[in-house]
Amino acid sequence: MNLWRLIFEEIRYRKIGFLLGLFSVAAAMTAWIGAPVLLRAHDRQTDIIMTQRSRATQEEMHRMEDDYRLIMRDLGYNVMILDGDEDLSGLRARGHPEKTMPYEYVERLGTEGTETLNHLLPVLQERIRVEWEGHDVEIILSGTPGQIPVTHRQRFLTEDGTAYHNPIMETIPAGELVLGHNIAQRLELNAGNQTVLLGKTFRIRQVNRAEGTTDDIAVWCHIDWVQEQLNKPNRINLILALECICEADALGRIVADVNRILPDVQVMEFSSRVKARAQARNRAAAAHRTAMESEREHRRQTAEAYRRFTSVMTPLVVLVAAIWMIFLFLNNVRERTIEIGVLRAIGVGEHTILSVFLLKSLIMGVIGAMLGFVAGHAVGAWWVEMNLFSREFINLVEFRTLWIALIAAPALCMLAAWFPAVGAIHRDPASILCEE
Amino acid sequence: MTQVLQIEHITKRYRRRGRETVTALRNVSLSLNRGDLRFVYGPSGSGKSTLLLCAGGLLRPDQGVITLSDRNPYALTSEARSQLRARHVGFVFQQFHLMPYLSVIDNVLAPTLASVSTDDQRPRAEELIERFGLVPRRNHPPSELSIGERQRVALARALLHQPMLLLADEPTGNLDQDNGKRVMDALREYAAAGGAVMIVTHDRELRDADALHLVDGALTA
Numbered sequence: 001m002n003l004w005r006l007i008f009e010e011i012r013y014r015k016i017g018f019l020l021g022l023f024s025v026a027a028a029m030t031a032w033i034g035a036p037v038l039l040r041a042h043d044r045q046t047d048i049i050m051t052q053r054s055r056a057t058q059e060e061m062h063r064m065e066d067d068y069r070l071i072m073r074d075l076g077y078n079v080m081i082l083d084g085d086e087d088l089s090g091l092r093a094r095g096h097p098e099k100t101m102p103y104e105y106v107e108r109l110g111t112e113g114t115e116t117l118n119h120l121l122p123v124l125q126e127r128i129r130v131e132w133e134g135h136d137v138e139i140i141l142s143g144t145p146g147q148i149p150v151t152h153r154q155r156f157l158t159e160d161g162t163a164y165h166n167p168i169m170e171t172i173p174a175g176e177l178v179l180g181h182n183i184a185q186r187l188e189l190n191a192g193n194q195t196v197l198l199g200k201t202f203r204i205r206q207v208n209r210a211e212g213t214t215d216d217i218a219v220w221c222h223i224d225w226v227q228e229q230l231n232k233p234n235r236i237n238l239i240l241a242l243e244c245i246c247e248a249d250a251l252g253r254i255v256a257d258v259n260r261i262l263p264d265v266q267v268m269e270f271s272s273r274v275k276a277r278a279q280a281r282n283r284a285a286a287a288h289r290t291a292m293e294s295e296r297e298h299r300r301q302t303a304e305a306y307r308r309f310t311s312v313m314t315p316l317v318v319l320v321a322a323i324w325m326i327f328l329f330l331n332n333v334r335e336r337t338i339e340i341g342v343l344r345a346i347g348v349g350e351h352t353i354l355s356v357f358l359l360k361s362l363i364m365g366v367i368g369a370m371l372g373f374v375a376g377h378a379v380g381a382w383w384v385e386m387n388l389f390s391r392e393f394i395n396l397v398e399f400r401t402l403w404i405a406l407i408a409a410p411a412l413c414m415l416a417a418w419f420p421a422v423g424a425i426h427r428d429p430a431s432i433l434c435e436e
Numbered sequence: 437m438t439q440v441l442q443i444e445h446i447t448k449r450y451r452r453r454g455r456e457t458v459t460a461l462r463n464v465s466l467s468l469n470r471g472d473l474r475f476v477y478g479p480s481g482s483g484k485s486t487l488l489l490c491a492g493g494l495l496r497p498d499q500g501v502i503t504l505s506d507r508n509p510y511a512l513t514s515e516a517r518s519q520l521r522a523r524h525v526g527f528v529f530q531q532f533h534l535m536p537y538l539s540v541i542d543n544v545l546a547p548t549l550a551s552v553s554t555d556d557q558r559p560r561a562e563e564l565i566e567r568f569g570l571v572p573r574r575n576h577p578p579s580e581l582s583i584g585e586r587q588r589v590a591l592a593r594a595l596l597h598q599p600m601l602l603l604a605d606e607p608t609g610n611l612d613q614d615n616g617k618r619v620m621d622a623l624r625e626y627a628a629a630g631g632a633v634m635i636v637t638h639d640r641e642l643r644d645a646d647a648l649h650l651v652d653g654a655l656t657a
Binding site for chain 2: 001002003005006009010012013014338339341342343344345346347348349350351352428429430433
């Protein structure tokens with residue numbers, strides 16, 4: 001007969017009391033271990049989700065590029081129609097064409113049955129230096145009357161055939177200006193401001209976004225005033241033909257179509273496709289960033305809520321478990337009062353009797369710690385819907401916490417058992433036996 | 437004759453809060469030598485159990501001296517007193533007080549928890565189980581034993597360490613005639629073998645010619 005046998009037989013005999021104690025230790029350890037596991041699992045899930053979303057976005061953007069090529073094929077080309085003698089090599093540096101064409105060219109394109117052109121925008125523009133708002137500035141003065149109808153494209157036009165339902169560029173009324181971003185910034189002009197340009201008062205209709213091109217120093221207004229200022233009545237130097245209907249590699253068809261009507265012009269594609277693609281990509285990336293930030297913020301708030309919840313619940317559960325264990329040990333000691341009296345009578349010392357209770361609480365603590373360790377990890381991961389058989393879950397396990405639990409739980413149990421047990425061994429055995 | 441127990445002029449009073457003091461023992465003296473079987477007879481409340489507990493080193497008297505195996509147990513520390521009890525005293529209670537979760541063999545071996553002897557006590561325990569006719573019940577818990585069997589287990593437990601002094605409190609109080617006789621025979625046998633046995637009882641039939649009478653805490657011949 002030894003102490004361990006006595007303890008195990010007693011546990012077997014009063015198994016419900018022991019299981020209740022074990023449950024409370026395991027619950028306390030589950031809460032204590034589960035709380036940080038939950039937070040770690042949540043953070044890990046966040047990382048996984050963010051990585052997955054980021055990867056998905058990359059794939060989506062690649063797909064978008066392919067889609068965009070297809071869409072652009074369907075939407076068509078944006079081309080510039082220039083005078084046949086225009087020097088294309090200097091065009092980019094100047095930022096505008098030099099040679100002019102008769103205004104009637106655009107009218108002919110609109111009325112003579114083009115097969116490929118949809119939207120026509122005649123422009124007269126020239127780089128000039130002006131005194132404006134007290135500054136000596138260089139601007140590209142650009143005039144346009146707005147879109148010229150392509151008469152047989154009736155599906156784009158209003159009923160009277162004189163305007164577009166959804167024009168690519170709105171007509172700028174006389175007396176109003178649309179400014180490039182750079183020039184507006186330099187002159188500190190904003191939409192709605194009044195300004196005097198070349199002796200005429202204008203209202204600023206709009207300030208365009210920065211493009212990083214010569215468009216940033218463009219000043220757009222009605223073509224009549226520009227023709228007058230540049231002394232080029234009924235002249236234009238550029239026709240923008242937008243969203244031309246063509247399949248891939250069909251720029252030649254557009255050229256042929258245009259030259260059929262206007263033999264002495266040249267046609268060139270401009271960079272809007274690349275630009276539009278880049279803009280679409282940027283917009284998608286920005287949308288992705290916003291979504292990611294929103295998701296990250298949402299998960300941060302959830303983690304914070306978990307943290308607040310567990311910071312209250314964990315100590316509460318541990319406290320309730322400790323009180324409950326003290327109650328269970330008090331009850332156990334009360335049940336065993338006679339036993340303690342008899343053990344004392346047959347010569348078993350106080351320390352040995354104290355050991356009986358403390359070793360029992362030690363067993364309870366060790367088993368409870370191990371159960372709590374397993375349950376804490378399982379509950380923490382389950383709470384955030386992490387697969388318990390996944391590698392992420394295995395990576396989440398910190399065996400350091402098992403060692404801490406194996407110290408904390410038995411300590412908690414022995415503390416709970418200590419006071420009732422000490423109270424019991426200090427009771428007079430004679431009074432216990434006399435009571436019986 | 438070797439003296440085992442010497443009780444000299446002991447008095448024990450119980451002071452209960454808010455109530456009058458009760459004197460359980462008044463100037464009681466007696467002695468037990470090896471081979472003695474001494475009955476202390478008295479009605480309920482006469483102080484029999486108090487005398488037994490004082491003699492066994494479990495209850496300190498207010499006055500007087502007790503010498504157990506040449507030592508005053510109440511001059512010892514609690515742990516040393518426990519060791520003294522474990523080596524020299526065996527108790528048998530009216531209510532048996534067996535451990536409900538231990539088998540017969542483990543109950544008999546319970547005193548080994550006091551670790552007074554490094555010898556393996558199992559053969560001795562098996563011998564006692566056989567002697568008291570408990571072999572068929574060896575591995576049964578107390579709840580599966582008859583009343584008589586329980587008292588025999590309690591007696592076997594008390595005799596495991598072959599104590600010099602066996603103190604029995606109403607050992608036959610809950611037993612039928614046959615079982616009572618069996619237990620008394622065992623106690624007489626133990627005394628005949630050199631042990632000192634003190635039995636406190638209210639059973640008139642048990643007392644013999646040498647029985648001491650305890651009346652209101654005072655001992656008379």
